[in-house]
Amino acid sequence: MGLTGLEIFKQLPKTNCKDCGHPTCLAFAMAMAAGKAGLDQCPHVSEAAKEALGAASAPPVALVKIGTGEKELTLGNETVLFRHDKRFEHPTGIAITVSDTAGKEEIAARVGQINKLVFDRVGQLHSVNLVAVTNDSGDADKFVAAVKVAAENTAYPLILITEDTAAMEKALEVVGSKKPLLCGATAANYEGMTALAKKYEAPMVVKGADLNGLAELVEKVVALGHKQLILDSGAREVHKVLADQTQIRRQALKRFRPFGYPTITFVTNEDPVQAVADAAVYICKYAGIVVLQTADPADILPLITLRLNIYTDPQKPIAVESKIYEIGNPGPDSPVYITTNFSLTYFCVAGDVEASRVPGYILPVDTDGISVLTGWAAGKFTPEKIAEMLKNSGIAEKVSHRKVIIPGGVAVLSGKLQELSGWEVLVGPRESSGIPSFLKQRWNV
Template sequence: MYRHEKTFYNKTGIFLRVKANDPDLKKKVSEANAYKVNYVGMEFSLDGFAVEADGDLASAVKQIRSISKLPLIIIGTDPVVLEAALSTITDEQTLIYAADASNSEALAGIAKKYKASLVCKAETLEALADLTQKLQAVGVDDLVLDLGGKNMAEWLTLATQTRRLAIKNNYRPLGFPTIFFAGQVGPEKEAVYAAQAISKYTGFLVLDTFAPEMIYALLVLRENIYTDPQKPIQVQPGIYEINSPKPESPVLITTNFSITYFSVANEVESSGLPAWLVVTDAEGMSVLTAWAAGKFDAERIAKAIKGFDVANKVSRKRIVLPGHVAVLSGELEEELSGWEIRVGPREAVDLPAFMKQALN
């Protein structure tokens, strides 16, 4: 599969592992549940929690449910403990971790009773395939695979093998999502392991560490992998107010490519300088790309200025073009009679200095 031709679907779910006997369980869950971050107009957050049964699992599940409605993975080996926890959340689908050769029959019965999904694990891929077939034979079809692996290279080999067997050879016993625990080698390598897991087929990623800086990077990585490569991330064309602009504030022009928009908007906003930002419809392309493709020209800019009724919002008709398309200034003067056309800097980072020195 070529990244520039195809789109990946079914994003990796990112879960945070907590422990049932943790005295700070509620605090940790509350902090993680509240975590939200904005990236080029999209809001990211964690996808759920994985709670480990090293204490009263049922009580821990109730505590989590009093704070968060995010999906749960319950981790344990005792069927009685797992069933007690599941009985507190009968109206939702939960993922049980994990069935092996020793407990598969008991956990299969619980999974069927509570309509839960079930993780399978075994020492080898052959044994894992036998286990999934055994579980399917008793009516448990919603399965997830724990491939094991002692290190990153071994896990990657197993992940690649199962994916190829399932897709290329149509080997259905291994054609299920996988789960990976990124903290298995300690916090110092957790981000590296997690990044590889997202990049290489993991369906469920479980983190041990709630570090906003790490989670943000992983969420952005996931979004970049699962974004349609032929459809850039866009913002809505329109006129945006930055720092409460006044009628005499300048009008800045850019395209609706999200990274371009947020680069410009963030630089101006952080400077504290007021401005009107007109975002033209360039089909999600950056300034130079759109100009080269004929999607960002004087006619389109003039159409946006008129369509968004900018003239009635300002007292001083002054437009700042991106420096990369200075060539459009003459044509734009013809399209917008009575407007002063200024050529701004090439890079967004230079906008605040330009606005202070050239527009006052």
């Protein structure tokens, strides 16, 4: 179990200096106990206290990194069982399998198909994260050849799936510098696999026959000096995986150290619809990595969308950057629209401006990612902020007129805004779907 706030407080300097961002040392200690602050935020803590509190302040689920460079995947650092308690930190990694039974050209084509699994969602690009090469052939040379082809054709980190230590060693001679995920160590081979993981400083999957066996095996691997681990309970039936995933997270949050690592799950159902449903269950219930056999965009997109929704901060709305956005190819006579930077609001407006077939400029005012009426009610969508946006965004240099269109729901802002900005304020429709007809009736320069 983690230390209480009072136990942490006893180790702190008790200066109430506020350098940590909290009003008192006690408040900081309580935040640490709740997993909402880290010991590194206190610049005055002693070395003895660091040693005593280090384990208590570390996240219950360890941080593990797979791969190198821009596509490196980070997992772990999770601190809660339920998303609304705080947030989930690192999104589930989605891995697609590549079998070593296929030929070189077929493997390259399969990897190319995986590389194309990139989707634009609310203005952001989201993709799968890993390529999992499986030793289905049982032949070490075929496995190494498949790993080499996959590595040459993708920037994604690799998962090397084989329990053959000799095959794993040969594959690591080819891609060991890329820090692939070794999958995996079992009760029969853990010593050899751990030696390879330590040699190449690579993360490793530890697979148990059940949860008790998994905990015992993790302790043996850690005793050998390797802690970059991913857990596989060994279950493959959905109900069993769900139970194991939940139990592993619960025990990790209770500071049961053998379960304090991210997890990996495997989707084995051959029915594509059921496979997507199974993967969705694993993403919802704490899987660090989900391994799928399908590379069909129609199967992957729902999972990408689900992951995006689960791994957003529930206390922070999704927002777009507050800047000038050009829809179509606007010129000096094009209309200027004001809205907020709540992503759903912005994309609704952008879609309806595009549908009007009249190029225009959209200026989303920074309201901390909340909608028009909510922003107005909260005092974040005000004439002053809109006038500041018109002045500082550079829109005045892009258009020859001084007309701006505001949402009809906040018509009350028009008088003050016109006075502050010097722009003529046109009150637009209450809903952005009315923009096309509004332009036909009201817009002229």
